[in-house]
Amino acid sequence: MVTVTRRGYIGLPVERTDAIEKAQGKAQYVDDLRRPDMWYGAVVRSPVSHGFIEGLDRDPDFDWSRVVLVTPEDIPGRNVVESLVHDMPFLASQEVRYRGEPVALVAAPTREAARAAAAAVKPRIRAAPSLTVPDDVVRIYKEGGELEYLWRQDIRKGDIERGFREAEIVVEREYRTGYAEQLYLEPQGMIAVPQEDGGVLIEGSMQCPYYVHPELCALLNLPPEKVRVRQTVVGGAFGGKEDFPSLIAGYCALLALKSGRAVKMVFDREEDILFTTKRHPSWVRHRTGLTRDGRITGWQVDFLLIGGAYATLSPVVLARGIIHATIGYRCDNVLIEGRVVRTHMPPSGAFRGFGAPQAFWALESHVDELAEACGMRPDEFRLRNAYRGGDTMATGQKVPEEYGGPAVLRKALEQSRFEARFAHCSRGSTLTDRWYGIGLAYFCHGAGFTGDGEARIKARAAVELAGGGEGGPLVVIRASSTEMGQGAQTVLRQIVAEALGVPIESVSYPLPDTALVPDSGPTVASRTTMVVGAVLYDAAVAMKKALEGFVSQQFFDGADCVLEEAVFRSGSGQAVDFERAVQDYLRTAERQQRFEAVFSLPPGSQWDQENFRGDAYPDYSWACYVAEVEVERATLAIRPIRVTAVLDIGRVVNPVLAEGQVEGGLVQGLGYAMMEKVGVRDGLFEADRLQTYIVPGVLDIPEIRITFLEFPYRYSGPGAKGLGELPLNGVAPAIGNALKHAVGRRIHDLPLTPEKLFRAIEERLVEQ
Amino acid sequence: MNTESAGEKGLGHGWIRRTWVVNGEEVSLSVPPLRRVLDILREELGLTGTKEGCGEGECGTCTILVDDRPVCSCLLVAAQVPDGSRILTIEGLSAMEEGRILEAAYVEAGAVQCGFCIPGMLMASYALLRRNGKPTDAEIREAIAGNICRCTGYVKIVEAIRLAAERIGRAPAGK
Structure with missing residues (x-):
């Protein structure tokens, strides 16, 4: 069900711009592109998890005549990924810190030849001790052993000692999650083309052209104008193409500049799973003080993420994780201690939710346990403790008088008939062969970059007037936000068309090219529709005003006019067509063609990055999921039967696309909850292919009921908040809670598998 | 159409010659016997609408029809496909009435996001609809159970x- 307000194009289920080309197989993904005289690249990787490089041997029997080899000495600029913490080299030159870490690169005329050449380069490495298995990390941490931290951050509110002095009940539990793979269907890939001026053109699959651009300038020692980065059609990303593309772009560029040819590198599935980023495994301990009547007096959270070999994006993943660790519930005394542990595995990175899914797995499982501890139903406990207007979050951010949280919670409970169905949960009864359970999760997602992120980025985006003609566009969007399947290209066009008062067909949004677009910030953090949409709306309003002023002078003798539905009309009824006005306007070259705007935070926003105090996000999207599951008693097969989803994402710009985001995120979350599992063996991810890394197929999905409630973002024209990540955040705890009420036992670590259920039930039998 | 593998002249050592009907057009090629049909389509014939998702038959992204049966082209090598076989890819389906109806339905329903699985998904959908014009929801799910999105x-x-399915059922010339 969709109940959204419509205002012109905002709220209209416009069909996607890019859908037909994709459906016809005509859309060009990076591996569909060829460039003249193009070679293929491959990576030479470390065979050990940790060690020191003593040299690289080249197999003397291999034919090296048509191979280009790049080693760290060939790097013209800085051999470091600048990202946030400058700790990761493009190519390891002394110490290798994970198995598979790149140590050299090769290019050859064919894919096969490149792979054979890479295999013929043997790094000589003196092996050193390594730490790779997440369970070992947790054991060492709990024993107080020595670990290296990539990052630490705490959040403090009130007086934690007092919080526990006032408590009548204390509940302490641990929750865990493992690695997870984004599994975008299109693997990572790039092409680098050397340019005549000594520069390089990069084309490929990426979320953030302006992450790649500065990295390459530094790596290649080139000025900004000599590096050009162009996005190709992206076949899914989910965070996996946030920071990693900088590496593969760097590899292609180094090979292209050394060989003087275009070089393409596209990973096969195994290489992609083994050596690109995963979701951080987590271990979270909640210790919570309560009064008997269910008030939370004190809340202490230990939040541990496994970061892998280098920091990369971990500081921000941790930030989002700890900010969401207790979010949604009133408590005056909070202490959250966050840490990212260094290990000898590939760097953990961005994956839809970015720390929040780990936080909510722990939080929403724990809140169910808190309810039980004080004899309340899970819904009662949540309604009693949900923020009210004027409350403060753990960071001190003030909750607005009206916000979407309580509304989505109540609506989901009502639609799912939670109370009545909760009474019918099987709770492991031996009187039935099929157990039934219902459970809920109440959650949110901070929309936009975390903390000082948006203030630092100062997202810019522009709209430009174009000549039209031959059915060409009259207005072109210039932004670095990428279409990766989520619908940005369509939704941002809707926003601009709405702000201008022209048909959406007049507005085009080509794939970003750093030579043409300003830095709108990365396409991450559920920020595109909310933040870049707000900026484009303002830019389009400025364009509209300029055009109205022009038409008023040029056509209406100075009488005011308004542009609506592609026609300028004056008060006295005179009318001029949009296309004609634009063409007239452009006849004089000095008139302003490009209208740019910058994002500004809500008035009075404050953030203290050192102490994590203040307004962590410009706004929050809220949701409640109610999941119903059945468990076959004989086999312990778990089947999710229905999910009732109620979400507040602010103004819904395109209801069909929004539903698609919820359905997709929900099913991806279902994989995280029940199926997707990556172990570690000998320093490698154990599930390295689709036969062993199992993601949901169409037969695994439950009935999904979606409702949107709109509590718009008050500080932008479109009023949209974040959507992309929210739908994944709450799936696992909703299913986990439903499973608990079906079976009578709680599983504290993901994924929720029949094997774990079997062990949990065995434990109960032993206890009895 | 006569095509030979990239960069090589004539029949390479141990290569085989194959004549297939690809998207209604007869194609003769000289290829290594173990070359994957997926690579032949994409690299030799330039039919890049067929995508590679996993390379081991798990994701269905590279689905094509061989003599009307949906198969993963990453698991099929040239030697396995006899002369005279009819191969249909997304480019061929696009040119057919049923293909246009399917594409339009996918676009209208909002079924396309990143789009990488969609050509394979459409091939599996077409394979279903040509043998079963009125599928139940369970039959639809079964038909695309091998395709990951x-x-x-x-x-x-x-x-x-x-x-x-409804529209093809109504179309005068549709099957």
């Missing part, structure tokens, strides 16, 4: 196939 959660893909 990581974006949509499948809801709108099932809707799209349902919609296309």
